[in-house]
Amino acid sequence: MIRINVNGKDHQLDIDPATPLLWVLREHLMLTGTKFGCGMARCGACTVHLDGEETRSCVTPVKDVEGRKVVTIEGLAPALGEPLKEAWTQEQVPQCGYCQPGMIMSAAALLSGNPRPNDVDIDDAMSGNLCRCGTYPRIRKAIHRAAAELPEGGQS
Amino acid sequence: MNAGYEMRRRDFLKASAALGGGLVLGFYVPARGEEPAAIREGAPPLAPNAWLRIDADGTLTVLVSKSEMGQGVYTSMPMLIAEELEADWSLIRVEAAPADPLYRNTIFGIQVTGGSTSVSSSWEQQRLVGAAMREMLIAAAAAGWGVAASECRARQGQVIHEAGGRRASYGSLAEAAAKLPVPGNIRLKDPKDFRIIGTSVARLDIPAKIDGSAGFGLDVQIPGMLVAVVARCPVFGGRLKSFDAEKARKVPGVKAVARVPSGVAVAAVDYWSALQGREALELEWEPGEGAELSSEGLYAEYEKLAQKPGVVARKQGDADRALAQAPRRIEALYRVPYLAHATMEPLNCAVRLTGGKCEIWTGTQFQGGDRIAAAKAAGLSPEQIHIHTQLLGGGFGRRANPHSDFVVEAVEVAKAVQAPVKVVWSREDDTRGGYYRPLWVSRLEGALDAEGNPLAWTHRIAGQSIIRGTAFEQAMLQNGIDGTSVEGAADLPYAIANLQVELHSPQNPVTVQWWRSVGHSHTGFVVESFLDELAAAGRRDPLELRRELLKNHPRERGVLERAAREAGWGNPIPDGRFRGLAQHKSFGSFVAQVAEISVDDRGRIRVHRVHCAVDCGRVVNPDTVRAQMESGIIFGLTAALKGEISLEKGQVRQSNFHDYPLLRLDECPEIAVFIIESSEEPTGVGEPGVPPVAAALANALFAATGARVRQLPMTPERVKAAMDAAVNPS
Numbered sequence: 001m002i003r004i005n006v007n008g009k010d011h012q013l014d015i016d017p018a019t020p021l022l023w024v025l026r027e028h029l030m031l032t033g034t035k036f037g038c039g040m041a042r043c044g045a046c047t048v049h050l051d052g053e054e055t056r057s058c059v060t061p062v063k064d065v066e067g068r069k070v071v072t073i074e075g076l077a078p079a080l081g082e083p084l085k086e087a088w089t090q091e092q093v094p095q096c097g098y099c100q101p102g103m104i105m106s107a108a109a110l111l112s113g114n115p116r117p118n119d120v121d122i123d124d125a126m127s128g129n130l131c132r133c134g135t136y137p138r139i140r141k142a143i144h145r146a147a148a149e150l151p152e153g154g155q156s
Numbered sequence: 157m158n159a160g161y162e163m164r165r166r167d168f169l170k171a172s173a174a175l176g177g178g179l180v181l182g183f184y185v186p187a188r189g190e191e192p193a194a195i196r197e198g199a200p201p202l203a204p205n206a207w208l209r210i211d212a213d214g215t216l217t218v219l220v221s222k223s224e225m226g227q228g229v230y231t232s233m234p235m236l237i238a239e240e241l242e243a244d245w246s247l248i249r250v251e252a253a254p255a256d257p258l259y260r261n262t263i264f265g266i267q268v269t270g271g272s273t274s275v276s277s278s279w280e281q282q283r284l285v286g287a288a289m290r291e292m293l294i295a296a297a298a299a300g301w302g303v304a305a306s307e308c309r310a311r312q313g314q315v316i317h318e319a320g321g322r323r324a325s326y327g328s329l330a331e332a333a334a335k336l337p338v339p340g341n342i343r344l345k346d347p348k349d350f351r352i353i354g355t356s357v358a359r360l361d362i363p364a365k366i367d368g369s370a371g372f373g374l375d376v377q378i379p380g381m382l383v384a385v386v387a388r389c390p391v392f393g394g395r396l397k398s399f400d401a402e403k404a405r406k407v408p409g410v411k412a413v414a415r416v417p418s419g420v421a422v423a424a425v426d427y428w429s430a431l432q433g434r435e436a437l438e439l440e441w442e443p444g445e446g447a448e449l450s451s452e453g454l455y456a457e458y459e460k461l462a463q464k465p466g467v468v469a470r471k472q473g474d475a476d477r478a479l480a481q482a483p484r485r486i487e488a489l490y491r492v493p494y495l496a497h498a499t500m501e502p503l504n505c506a507v508r509l510t511g512g513k514c515e516i517w518t519g520t521q522f523q524g525g526d527r528i529a530a531a532k533a534a535g536l537s538p539e540q541i542h543i544h545t546q547l548l549g550g551g552f553g554r555r556a557n558p559h560s561d562f563v564v565e566a567v568e569v570a571k572a573v574q575a576p577v578k579v580v581w582s583r584e585d586d587t588r589g590g591y592y593r594p595l596w597v598s599r600l601e602g603a604l605d606a607e608g609n610p611l612a613w614t615h616r617i618a619g620q621s622i623i624r625g626t627a628f629e630q631a632m633l634q635n636g637i638d639g640t641s642v643e644g645a646a647d648l649p650y651a652i653a654n655l656q657v658e659l660h661s662p663q664n665p666v667t668v669q670w671w672r673s674v675g676h677s678h679t680g681f682v683v684e685s686f687l688d689e690l691a692a693a694g695r696r697d698p699l700e701l702r703r704e705l706l707k708n709h710p711r712e713r714g715v716l717e718r719a720a721r722e723a724g725w726g727n728p729i730p731d732g733r734f735r736g737l738a739q740h741k742s743f744g745s746f747v748a749q750v751a752e753i754s755v756d757d758r759g760r761i762r763v764h765r766v767h768c769a770v771d772c773g774r775v776v777n778p779d780t781v782r783a784q785m786e787s788g789i790i791f792g793l794t795a796a797l798k799g800e801i802s803l804e805k806g807q808v809r810q811s812n813f814h815d816y817p818l819l820r821l822d823e824c825p826e827i828a829v830f831i832i833e834s835s836e837e838p839t840g841v842g843e844p845g846v847p848p849v850a851a852a853l854a855n856a857l858f859a860a861t862g863a864r865v866r867q868l869p870m871t872p873e874r875v876k877a878a879m880d881a882a883v884n885p886s
Contacts, residue, residue: 016408019428027383027426032375033368035549036427037500038583042813045500073368088366092358092779095226095787097365098372098500098549123822130813132500132550133226134790136824138783 004065006031007075017063021055022046024062025072033073033101037130044129047102047109048072054109073101080108080150087146095133103129107143115150117143207253207285208237210293214313214327216241217249221259222278223269223521224252224361225551226787227842228780231359232275233282235776239352240286240345243326244313250360255523255543267524270556270670272743272840275776279838280344287342289333296333297324347774347835356779361547373519373546374580376506381576382411384423384569385430385585387437391806392590393446393665396420400438407433414572418565423573427580446665446806451595454803455491458597458618458662462489466616466658467636469646473654475601478612482603486693489599490682491867494592494801495671496816501549502586505566506578509534514541517578518563519548521556525627529560533567552791553670557591558626561667587816588808592801593671594620598645598682603654608694610705612654615645615683620668621661636661640670644679644742644847649712650687650705666803672791673846676742680847681796681854681868684738688855689864698737698855699725711771711832712739715748718769718830723750733764736856738848744839745772746832749789751825751852755860759876763793763825763853771832773839781841782829788845789827794819796850798869 002013004021006029013028020039025031025048034057037045041056048057049071057070071077076084084104094100103126110117110125117125122143131139209217218237222229230250238245253259259267262277290310297315298305301322308317316323347353364370389395399420401413409429414421420437424430479485505518514534520526523543531538548555557563566579581589596619603612621638623629632639637659639646646657671677691701699720706713716739720726723735732754739748752765768785775781798817802809810816850868858864863878 016428016432019426023426023428026375030377031368035372035500036374036502036580038813040583040812040814043500085366089358089362092356092362092783094359094362094365095228095783096224096500096548096550097226097361097370100365101368104366127820127822130500130818130820132498132552132791132818134787134819134824135783136790136819136821137786137827139821140824 002062002066004062004070005068006070007072013062015062018061020058021048021060021062021065021070022057025057031072031074035098035101037099043099044106045099045102047105047129049105049109052112054106073105076105076108080111083146083149084108084111084142086149087142090145091138091142093135093138093142095135099129099131103131103139107139107146110143111147111150116147207282208289210289210326210330212327212330214244214247214325215249216243216247216326217251219251219253221253221267222274223519223545223548223551223555225269225519225521225548225555227274227784228359228777229269229274230361231357232776232780233278234360235352235357236278236282237286239350240283241290242310242312243286245352245357247313248360252545255527255541257524260524267522268556269521269551270553272745272842272844274842275838276744276840283344284342287344288338291339291342292333292336293326293329295336295339296329300324300332353776354774354778357777370547372501372549373506373517374501374504374549376517376546376578378506378508378517378576378578381506381578382423382425382573383427383430384421384573384577384579385427385434385582386416386419386421386565386569386579387434387439388419388585388589389441390588391441391443391446392449392667393806394444395442397440397442399440403436403438404433407436411575412573413437414569416565416568416572418568421569421572421579423569423575423577430580431582443806444665449664449666449803449806451493451802454595454664455597458595458660459489459599461618461660461662462597462599462616466618466660468656469637469642469659470655470657472656473612475612475614475654475656478654479601479603479614482611483606484604484693485601486689487599487601488686488689488866489597490685492596492678492681493799493868494595494666494803495795495799496587496592496801497550497552497554497671498587498816498818499548499550499552499554502583503554503562503581503589504578505562506576507566507570508576509567509570512536512540514567515544516541516563516566517544517546518566519546519551519555520563521548521551521553522560525558526560526563529564530567533564534571552672553674554591557669558628561591583813584811587811590667591669592666593677594622594668596678598678600682600686602686602690602693604690604694608696610650610652610690610694613648613650613652614656616658616660617642617645618660618662620663620666622668622670622674624661624663640675642679643675644740645683648683649709649741650702651708652705665806672788673742673843676740676843676847677795680738680740680742681850684740684848684851685854685864685866688736688851688858692858702739711746712741714832715739715746715769715771718832719748719750719767722769722828722830723752723765723767725750734856734860736852736854736859738851738855740844740847742840742844742847745770745841745844747785747844747848749848749852751849751856753853753856753860755857755875759872759874759879761797761853761857761870761875763823765826765828766849766852767828767830768845769830769832770841770844771834772841772844773834773836775831776838778831781831784841785829785845786827788843789849790819790824792846792849793853796853796868796870798871800869
């Protein structure tokens with residue numbers, strides 16, 4: 001039995017402990033907002049927060065998250081989630097939309113540690129997330145827009 | 157644009173009462189050049205031939221026959237209807253239309269989202285749907301009030317009778333309207349009265365795409381469903397010789413292992429177990445005719461072919477004689493590799509077979525073809541196939557497979573494992589799964605007079621036909637020419653008196669397919685690079701030479717001049733930065749781009765800015781046009797700088813994003829898009845942003861270094877080699 005906490009809820013699962021967290025979220029907890037893109041931490045579509053840290057769930061065995069707090073796009077706290085979603089809407093960021101939950105989770109991790117990122121900070125934080133539709137210019141603008149809505153001291 | 161449209165009842169319109177007292181409007185517009193078919197008599201009230209449904213509470217549900225893959229059709233299609241309907245936009249909802257011949261694309265004659273045709277094929281059709289419903293709602297209100305319909309008008313979801321001070325919401329009128337005949341003559345609005353078309357309406361699909369609730373194919377869950385992966389032959393043209401599933405069957409969670417036409421399927425309770433099961437398979441493959449294929453070998457073979465005459469795709473004047481007599485002659489060989497679509501959502505398809513019915517859940521661009529192919533695979537009739545189109549995590553052509561490969565395979569797996577099943581492709585499966593943009597070689601020759609004016613242009617193209625062997629062969633492969641192989645080359649717009657374009661279409665077992673912008677994805681690069689070569693050889697400014705040669709092509713000139721002006725062409729530029737430009741027409745639209753780059757001494761290109769001008773006729777949603785240009789440019793930059801699928805012993809070398817990389821955010825330039833105002837018919841925007849950018853980049857690199865890169869991708873090694881060769885010509 002593996003015990004995990006996702007979005008504040010405890011779950012017990014009878015599962016191969018090597019199963020990546022991504023597939024536990026998607027196929028066992030039905031939290032399908034976290035996406036599968038590559039399976040080797042090369043695209044960021046599967047990004048979640050593990051004890052507040054940006055983590056690629058596709059290469060994280062579920063046994064490694066026992067006793068830790070997992071947050072997915074479905075459970076992203078409104079303090080960061082709302083300004084980010086509002087900015088994403090204002091900038092009309094998504095196209096196909098598949099990479100966007102991962103983008104928003106990476107952006108939230110960036111802003112929680114750095115509420116006023118500059119372009120270089122954004123490049124550093126967001127270049128592990130791939131978007132095939134090419135929404136990058138709008139993501140950059142949306143992160144600046146969301147940051148402008150946050151208090152200087154950050155949200156973490 | 158005030159023409160009335162005669163609505164012959166037998167042709168296409170049918171109204172009926174919806175469950176719950178609403179109004180459903182079915183509507184059929186025949187494909188171009190086809191006689192309208194009679195609408196099926198006795199269709200049930202909620203027949204799948206509906207485009208639009210008004211519920212009693214006023215909710216307007218638009219059924220969209222085009223697949224949403226990022227290009228914005230779940231917003232642009234409702235905009236067309238809402239404009240004529242005078243709808244309250246806040247009440248619009250979208251549903252994916254089912255697969256049905258009534259939803260055929262009016263340009264292709266089959267239900268498909270592709271060729272950048274969504275708006276152009278729906279422009280008239282969807283507005284007629286909205287206008288017909290508007291007239292029926294007005295008629296219903298007028299009858300209820302006992303006034304003439306001509307005294308009433310529709311506005312913002314209501315019918316209004318000013319004189320009587322009365323108004324009624326569409327929802328309250330739907331039931332009465334459903335009993336009325338569909339009007340025989342429908343007048344469309346004058347474009348000057350448009351309220352919705354031409355405005356940047358916010359996309360309707362965004363809320364679900366930012367909170368994780370949007371439903372993509374991979375998110376589908378069916379009760380009792382297994383998840384399957386398939387072991388496919390790693391060599392193109394090969395086949396399975398034998399396999400041993402004993403160990404695989406022992407993997408916990410694995411429920412079935414079965415041979416299917418494409419390989420061996422392993423079905424399990426979840427994806428991870430299925431993957432472990434596939435790992436445990438013992439497989440023996442017969443490599444077949446593709447065993448020795450390599451990209452290097454193909455380039456060499458195609459280069460030889462390009463030395464010989466091919467099938468003539470365009471001939472004007474006498475290019476051979478002009479070349480022989482010209483004072484100046486240049487020659488160049490261009491090469492571009494196979495490319496994978498690399499949608500962020502890997503391919504997947506879920507299937508449930510139950511007595512006489514086959515349900516399919518997938519993100520597809522090609523419901524029309526999938527329905528027929530799935531029926532054949534399932535041994536059912538097309539009417540027994542039900543496709544539930546999901547959101548597509550990217551399409552770019554891959555999800556409109558002429559053989560419906562990922563759909564047919566999933567049907568085969570469902571048959572073999574006898575359970576509802578979702579077949580999932582790993583990223584490696586997706587990258588190595590074939591159906592690539594073909595590898596191409598182009599050989600060009602150009603002749604100049606003493607003043608540097610081009611006198612002749614010949615272009616020989618060698619590469620696989622994506623149409624041969626598909627259902628499109630009869631319509632699209634004519635006189636030995638696959639039009640998609642030479643598009644953007646055979647229709648060269650430049651005024652050059654002697655012109656010849658020829659084609660060789662060699663065959664090999666590598667599967668190929670359309671890839672965003674199709675033939676233009678290679679011809680845009682080749683043609684616009686070589687034109688710059690002619691300009692340089694003739695000591696002419698690349699902009700000025702194009703302007704002269706395009707004097708009879710005002711729309712090409714229009715975008716070219718706009719992009720150049722916005723980019724400050726000819727003006728001073730920061731040290732170390734250089735500009736290149738290109739223009740290319742595709743899918744009816746005209747696009748010009750100016751790239752501003754720098755390059756370091758190791759051959760690494762940095763793209764700082766791209767200025768893009770587009771003329772796509774009348775614009776439905778300007779922000780969507782801008783988004784699609786940004787998207788096409790970034791997609792094109794990946795191909796220009798990084799994209800390459802290469803073969804060795806018939807196998808693909810690349811497997812995932814570490815060796816098939818995409819452009820990243822930190823490499824993304826600033827992009828500025830300028831839309832030319834136009835009242836011409838609307839044309840495509842999903843693809844036309846792609847073709848010019850690689851050439852704009854190559855031309856900027858030439859301006860920076862004197863180095864001409866004629867092979868994609870422009871990797872640092874290749875750029876460095878070209879820079880060294882430019883300094884020390886051999």
